Amino acid sequence: MPKILVVDDDVAFCNMLKGYLERQKYTVFNAFGVQQALQIMDENILDVLLTDLRLPNGTGIELLDKIRVKGLKTQVVVMTGYAEVSSAVAAMKKGAADYIAKPFSPNALLETLQKIQSVAPNTGPATETKPKQDLSNRVMGISDAAVQLNNHIALVAPTNMSVFINGASGTGKEVTAKAIHDLSKRCTSSFIAVDCGAIPKELAASEFFGHVKGSFTGAVEDKVGCFEASSGGTLFLDEVGNLSYENQVQLLRALQERSIKKVGSTKETPVDIRLVSATNENLEQAVADGRFREDLFHRLNEFTINVPSLKERNLDLPLFIDYFLNKANAELHKDVKGFTNDALSILKKYPWPGNFRELQNLIKRLVLLCQEKEIDVALIPEHMKNKANSNVESSVENAAVNWVDKEILEKRRIEEALVQTKYNKSKAAKLLQITRKTLYNRMAYYKLDL
Numbered sequence: 352m353p354k355i356l357v358v359d360d361d362v363a364f365c366n367m368l369k370g371y372l373e374r375q376k377y378t379v380f381n382a383f384g385v386q387q388a389l390q391i392m393d394e395n396i397l398d399v400l401l402t403d404l405r406l407p408n409g410t411g412i413e414l415l416d417k418i419r420v421k422g423l424k425t426q427v428v429v430m431t432g433y434a435e436v437s438s439a440v441a442a443m444k445k446g447a448a449d450y451i452a453k454p455f456s457p458n459a460l461l462e463t464l465q466k467i468q469s470v471a472p473n474t475g476p477a478t479e480t481k482p483k484q485d486l487s488n489r490v491m492g493i494s495d496a497a498v499q500l501n502n503h504i505a506l507v508a509p510t511n512m513s514v515f516i517n518g519a520s521g522t523g524k525e526v527t528a529k530a531i532h533d534l535s536k537r538c539t540s541s542f543i544a545v546d547c548g549a550i551p552k553e554l555a556a557s558e559f560f561g562h563v564k565g566s567f568t569g570a571v572e573d574k575v576g577c578f579e580a581s582s583g584g585t586l587f588l589d590e591v592g593n594l595s596y597e598n599q600v601q602l603l604r605a606l607q608e609r610s611i612k613k614v615g616s617t618k619e620t621p622v623d624i625r626l627v628s629a630t631n632e633n634l635e636q637a638v639a640d641g642r643f644r645e646d647l648f649h650r651l652n653e654f655t656i657n658v659p660s661l662k663e664r665n666l667d668l669p670l671f672i673d674y675f676l677n678k679a680n681a682e683l684h685k686d687v688k689g690f691t692n693d694a695l696s697i698l699k700k701y702p703w704p705g706n707f708r709e710l711q712n713l714i715k716r717l718v719l720l721c722q723e724k725e726i727d728v729a730l731i732p733e734h735m736k737n738k739a740n741s742n743v744e745s746s747v748e749n750a751a752v753n754w755v756d757k758e759i760l761e762k763r764r765i766e767e768a769l770v771q772t773k774y775n776k777s778k779a780a781k782l783l784q785i786t787r788k789t790l791y792n793r794m795a796y797y798k799l800d801l
């Protein structure tokens with residue numbers, strides 16, 4: 352059962368949450384101040400810390416710092432009052448996974464917890480699997496780079512080929528892996544994502560193949576590994592370049608034999624997995640340097656997909672802005688309509704080194720902070736404005752020209768889709784691979800007849 356520590360000085364509120372969360376099969380600890388919380392954190396390995404920001408004799412940020420300093424994997428959710436949104440943003444900058452505004456309903460809390468956690472019982476494969484994110488909806492895009500990406504996904508998905516996804520951080524490698532799974536014959540079975548960079552090398556074999564009770568200190572129960580758990584489905588190994596040499600050998604063996612042996616067992620168990628892996632480093636270079644086994648590289652890499660950066664998908668930026676804005680509005684129960692022209696112009700000029708993850712995080716923060724109908728330039732962090740304005744590659748004039756070209760192209764594509772579908776908006780949206788709502792927004796933007 353996932354372990355959660357609830358920290359709040361309101362004893363009745365803590366007890367109410369404890370009762371509710373225990374019914375949802377959590378193991379719950381309550382603390383009413385910083386000292387008590389620190390003690391519980393020292394004595395227990397926690398999956399989640401749910402903490403108020405203002406506490407007697409300290410703040411929730413101190414607890415967050417402690418988790419960071421100790422390198423713990425505990426996910427932190429901060430509880431805030433509406434007046435404290437800037438503190439919530441500060442907490443998220445320090446690594447909190449999410450925040451929840453008081454008063455909240457138990458269901459809203461549960462949704463937040465499910466969103467941030469890879470809720471996995473100790474017997475399951477998932478102590479190191481990645482936190483679940485909403486991968487089912489994706490922006491397909493209309494840029495040439497996006498069209499090529501989507502074509503490659505559609506092409507390789509129905510096969511059983513191992514796919515190797517290459518791309519910078521935050522470009523949507525996991526989203527791509529999930530799309531491959533969803534479009535494959537395996538879509539009704541599990542898709543399991545594992546962050547190889549987060550698994551200590553001594554535990555990797557147990558994470559991959561499972562273990563039997565008593566096989567090593569800490570193996571208190573039998574555990575199913577992610578190979579077995581994703582049998583029939585798709586196993587996504589993210590940051591595969593981070594695997595130690597020994598773990599690479601173990602992985603190669605399992606892929607060659609198509610069977611696994613649990614740690615502490617001699618029994619072979621056949622597995623039927625489709626492997627998708629990803630990295631944002633140059634794995635060919637790692638092979639050349641002798642840091643990554645060449646035979647494993649070829650096993651993983653029957654087909655390569657290069658995921659383009661946001662910069663290469665410039666034309667898709669408005670679609671992503673729209674998508675992340677709708678998502679943030681829904682999550683935060685807000686109704687921010689969009690961006691002022693000045694704010695939008697910063698977003699268009701900023702180079703987005705963190706790609707879609709950075710864009711999504713920024714939009715969520717801006718929606719949270721926005722008190723008006725539209726997000727204005729004043730809310731955008733100074734460093735982004737400076738970077739946008741000094742972005743030599745896309746100086747103001749170049750960016751403007753570039754942007755105009757791209758907007759003309761987008762408008763033309765929308766018009767063509769509308770003509771092709773005889774102005775049936777649902778069909779046109781489908782053709783353009785965008786939502787109806789986005790289509791309406793883009794039509795309004797281009798002043799096309801609704």
Ligand SMILES: Nc1ncnc2c1ncn2[C@@H]1O[C@H](COP(=O)(O)OP(=O)(O)OP(=O)(O)O)[C@@H](O)[C@H]1O
Pocket residue numbers: 484485486488489490491518519520521522523524525526527589631674707708711
């Ligand atoms: N096409 C898309 N449609 C909607 N959201 C997307 C899309 N691509 C990426 N995102 C969002 O951007 C964020 C980053 O995506 P993802 O985790 O797949 O990137 P990644 O390349 O695997 O990142 P990392 O290298 O850090 O592991 C996620 O929140 C994801 O939901």
